Amino acid sequence: xxxxxxxxxxxxxxxxxxxxxxxxxxxxxxxxxxxxxxxxxxxxxxxxxxxxxxxxxxxxxxxxxxxxxxxxxxxxxxxxxxxxxxxxxxxxxxxxxxxxxxxxxxxxxxxxxxxxxxxxxxxxxxxxxxxxxxxxxxxxxxxxxxxxxxxxxxxxxxxxxxxxxxxxxxxxxxxxxxxxxxxxxxxxxxxxxxxxxxxxxxxxxxxxxxxxxxxxxxxxxxxxxxxxxxxxxxxxxxxxxxxxxxxxxxxxxxxxxxxxxxxxxxxxxxxxxxxxxxxxxxxxxxxxxxxxxxxxxxxxxxxxxxxxxxxxxxxxxxxxxxxxxxxxxxxxxxxxxxxxxxxxxxxxxxxxxxxxxxxxxxxxxxxxxxxxxxxxxxxxxxxxxxxxxxxxxxxxxxxxxxxxxxxxxxxxxxxxxxxxxxxxxxxxxxxxxxxxxxxxxxxxxxxxxxxxxxxxxxxxxxxxxxxxxxxxxxxxxxxxxxxxxxxxxxxxxxxxxxxxxxxxxxxxxxxxxxxxxxxxxxxxxxxxxxxxxxxxxxxxxxxxxxxxxxxxxxxxxxxxxxxxxxxxxxxxxxxxxxxxxxxxxxxxxxxxxxxxxxxxxxxxxxxxxxxxxxxxxxxxxxxxxxxxxxxxxxxxxxxxxxxxxxxxxxxxxxxxxxxxxxxxxxxxxxxxxxxxxxxxxxxxxxxxxxxxxxxxxxxxxxxxxxxxxxxxxxxxxxxxxxxxxxxxxxxxxxxxxxxxxxxxxxxxxxxxxxxxxxxxxxxxxxxxxxxxxxxxxxxxxxxxxxxxxxxxxxxxxxxxxxxxxxxxxxxxxxxxxxxxxxxxxxxxxxxx
DNA sequence: AGCACGCCGACT
DNA sequence: GTCGGCGTGCTC
Numbered sequence: 070x071x072x073x074x075x076x077x078x079x080x081x082x083x084x085x086x087x088x089x090x091x092x093x094x095x096x097x098x099x100x101x102x103x104x105x106x107x108x109x110x111x112x113x114x115x116x117x118x119x120x121x122x123x124x125x126x127x128x129x130x131x132x133x134x135x136x137x138x139x140x141x142x143x144x145x146x147x148x149x150x151x152x153x154x155x156x157x158x159x160x161x162x163x164x165x166x167x168x169x170x171x172x173x174x175x176x177x178x179x180x181x182x183x184x185x186x187x188x189x190x191x192x193x194x195x196x197x198x199x200x201x202x203x204x205x206x207x208x209x210x211x212x213x214x215x216x217x218x219x220x221x222x223x224x225x226x227x228x229x230x231x232x233x234x235x236x237x238x239x240x241x242x243x244x245x246x247x248x249x250x251x252x253x254x255x256x257x258x259x260x261x262x263x264x265x266x267x268x269x270x271x272x273x274x275x276x277x278x279x280x281x282x283x284x285x286x287x288x289x290x291x292x293x294x295x296x297x298x299x300x301x302x303x304x305x306x307x308x309x310x311x312x313x314x315x316x317x318x319x320x321x322x323x324x325x326x327x328x329x330x331x332x333x334x335x336x337x338x339x340x341x342x343x344x345x346x347x348x349x350x351x352x353x354x355x356x357x358x359x360x361x362x363x364x365x366x367x368x369x370x371x372x373x374x375x376x377x378x379x380x381x382x383x384x385x386x387x388x389x390x391x392x393x394x395x396x397x398x399x400x401x402x403x404x405x406x407x408x409x410x411x412x413x414x415x416x417x418x419x420x421x422x423x424x425x426x427x428x429x430x431x432x433x434x435x436x437x438x439x440x441x442x443x444x445x446x447x448x449x450x451x452x453x454x455x456x457x458x459x460x461x462x463x464x465x466x467x468x469x470x471x472x473x474x475x476x477x478x479x480x481x482x483x484x485x486x487x488x489x490x491x492x493x494x495x496x497x498x499x500x501x502x503x504x505x506x507x508x509x510x511x512x513x514x515x516x517x518x519x520x521x522x523x524x525x526x527x528x529x530x531x532x533x534x535x536x537x538x539x540x541x542x543x544x545x546x547x548x549x550x551x552x553x554x555x556x557x558x559x560x561x562x563x564x565x566x567x568x569x570x571x572x573x574x575x576x577x578x579x580x581x582x583x584x585x586x587x588x589x590x591x592x593x594x595x596x597x598x599x600x601x602x603x604x605x606x607x608x609x610x611x612x613x614x615x616x617x618x619x620x621x622x623x624x625x626x627x628x629x630x631x632x633x634x635x636x637x638x639x640x641x642x643x644x645x646x647x648x649x650x651x652x653x654x655x656x657x658x659x660x661x662x663x664x665x666x667x668x669x670x671x672x673x674x675x676x677x678x679x680x681x682x683x684x685x686x687x688x689x690x691x692x693x694x695x696x697x698x699x700x701x702x703x704x705x706x707x708x709x710x711x712x713x714x715x716x717x718x719x720x721x722x723x724x725x726x727x728x729x730x731x732x733x734x735x736x737x738x739x740x741x742x743x744x745x746x747x748x749x750x751x752x753x754x755x756x757x758x759x760x761x762x763x764x765x766x767x768x769x770x771x772x773x774x775x776x777x778x779x780x781x782x783x784x785x786x787x788x789x790x791x792x793x794x795x796x797x798x799x800x801x802x803x804x805x806x807x808x809x810x811x812x813x814x815x816x817x818x819x820x821x822x823x824x825x826x827x828x829x830x831x832x833x834x835x836x837x838x839x840x841x842x843x844x845x846x847x848x849x850x851x852x853x854x855x856x857x858x859x860x861x862x863x864x865x866x867x868x869x870x871x872x873x874x875x876x877x878x879x880x881x882x883x884x885x886x887x888x889x890x891x892x893x894x895x896x897x898x899x900x901x
Numbered sequence: 902a903g904c905a906c907g908c909c910g911a912c913t
Numbered sequence: 914g915t916c917g918g919c920g921t922g923c924t925c
Binding site: 110 | 924
């Protein structure tokens with residue numbers, strides 16, 4: 070019996086399976102998806118079994134190098150066969166290594182940790198040491214130390230004997246010490262002391278026999294007689310306010326046993342969730358739910374786009390669909406953007422489905438995450454709610470996958486494998502014959518286009534559940550403000566709107582998509598602009614710390630009073646960040662209470678929730694922040710939403726800039742007036758005539774989409790063309806340009822050959838491919854490496870990814886040892 | 902990615 | 914004449 074194993078080495082040369090013999094004792098355990106430890110060259114590595122060959126004929130060809138598997142690392146394989154197959158699909162689609170795809174599917178706790186241990190070799194006898202072998206005193210000491218411990222981890226040994234690497238090395242070389250390698254998990258399973266009561270009869274007997282002064286023991290026995298089941302020691306002592314010694318005394322008397330038992334860490338252990346019932350659906354909701362339900366019952370694959378305006382009650386449709394899914398004995402995955410995975414969100418799911426829900430989000434510790442994951446793998450839960458990576462939940466019978474706020478950029482992973490959770494969800498759903506529900510008020514153009522043209526089914530919900538009206542939106546032209554002599558960052562409209570809320574004691578949300586204080590620092594005399602020395606990007610001024618910071622690599626330097634070039638003192642700070650807005654608010658409205666939320670104030674764990682809770686309980690008037698304040702928040706007393714500068718995203722070098730601006734404006738506008746109080750929105754901009762701003766002001770998604778689709782079609786962007794972005798980085802620019810030209814040239818040649826071999830029809834949708842570049846990336850240098858990129862645009866039935874793979878492969882061969890880095894992003898979200 | 906093997910310069 | 918530099922190539 071052989072196993073094909075993908076080993077834990079993300080490199081081109083090892084990006085294939087290696088064959089291993091499965092020893093007799095492992096045959097009943099090993100499965101496709103098993104995690105194993107295998108010898109690989111001189112090392113021992115973790116790997117994943119991707120295939121098993123049950124060949125009985127084990128005659129190996131002469132000189133065959135095949136080795137046996139060392140160990141199967143889990144009783145239950147961490148991956149299902151379906152996920153193993155999915156990893157193959159992923160590596161083809163996103164051009165990543167197979168192992169990278171596999172690793173992204175398992176919790177970090179199962180990432181291998183490699184450990185080397187040293188022990189004294191058998192045969193190295195006590196007397197020999199120091200005499201026959203002529204060891205140094207240090208070495209004798211080391212050997213004695215190891216002999217005393219049995220074996221010692223290499224790193225620990227070095228800590229104990231610092232600077233003695235050579236002494237240890239020669240001991241190993243001479244065969245006195247032996248080195249073994251171990252593949253370990255990163256995380257131990259949590260063990261909890263648990264009290265197991267003996268039979269009730271024994272307990273009652275002992276209770277009667279207790280001396281009168283044994284109050285605590287009496288209490289414990291009474292409790293255990295009433296609740297005759299195992300209980301955690303810690304829970305028992307807290308509940309009854311007794312000490313562990315009293316429990317131990319009862320253990321000695323034979324009333325109970327205390328065992329260390331593997332347990333799940335439950336991050337919600339001390340939270341109680343109010344159970345909720347299904348709400349009555351509106352007719353729109355009912356219609357959407359009915360159709361989803363029908364597909365769940367038929368068990369046939371489909372993708373729905375559930376387009377509902379903010380406040381139309383999408384979540385209730387999700388909840389009832391999940392209920393139906395569970396009733397069909399299937400499992401459900403719910404993806405939400407990381408930022409909206411708040412306790413309130415979790416509560417809605419836990420409240421409805423209780424213990425059947427596992428929650429996966431980034432705030433969990435590795436251990437907690439692993440425990441939630443095990444509940445999924447073992448079938449203890451039927452629903453998982455989580456951010457992007459929860460799409461890999463190891464369920465075996467998925468009926469429904471929901472992606473809320475489908476248009477969110479955070480569903481795209483920015484490092485390898487650069488997958489999009491939406492693609493993964495659809496691929497998995499095909500396999501399980503499951504339904505996918507993509508929910509959004511402002512669907513991405515890709516999704517909307519597919520719903521309009523072909524494969525997705527569109528469900529619409531246009532009414533707000535509580536009958537609340539969409540808020541009135543005022544668009545303020547900041548150029549007019551300037552003409553009228555208003556040089557402040559608040560227009561007259563916004564100023565008076567804020568004033569009014571303060572008087573009425575209502576709350577407001579202000580959005581500015583830039584953190585820090587000033588966005589760039591320039592010398593008025595010579596034009597010098599403070600830049601990061603490692604990244605070609607201007608530094609942002611942070612007033613609190615008095616530092617200039619790079620938002621890409623974290624570089625920081627002290628603020629400047631004098632120009633470093635011309636020594637003039639005409640250093641000025643330009644642009645506006647959240648810090649500056651906060652300062653101005655406090656200056657203009659004395660006594661105003663502001664909560665600022667951005668990466669800088671929410672770095673600390675749990676601070677995000679802390680701020681929101683404070684704001685919800687009306688301890689502040691203003692919630693000021695970057696886009697993180699725009700998503701999914703729902704505060705009854707917010708009646709004003711102000712966008713300080715709607716153009717910040719619009720000016721980015723990104724073909725999705727208009728789409729993102731429209732989505733952001735629509736989302737924030739939806740924050741106002743969701744309850745009884747009517748809402749008002751003020752959007753400040755220098756380009757009030759831009760269609761992304763005007764359509765957002767009219768809450769007109771379709772108007773926006775029509776215009777934007779036309780623009781995309783004209784310029785050859787998604788959804789009409791697919792993109793592949795190839796980024797090359799190197800310290801040396803000429804070499805980089807040469808590499809880029811080689812790459813682009815190769816790709817163009819490949820396309821020409823392909824198109825010549827096909828009979829090209831002159832149809833609208835005939836396959837087509839364009840190659841652009843090399844050009845400098847929008848951020849031309851990061852961490853001292855220059856960046857150039859090539860862009861492939863293509864449409865139709867054409868294996869562009871395959872061509873890119875081949876071209877990059879060739880480039881790597883031609884330029885290997887030159888430390889050229891190649892990054893490939895299929896369907897990029899960002900053009901950086 | 903590591904790690905071993907192998908071929909050339911600065912030392913006892 | 915040996916130790917060790919890191920270039921090259923392989924890992925079932």
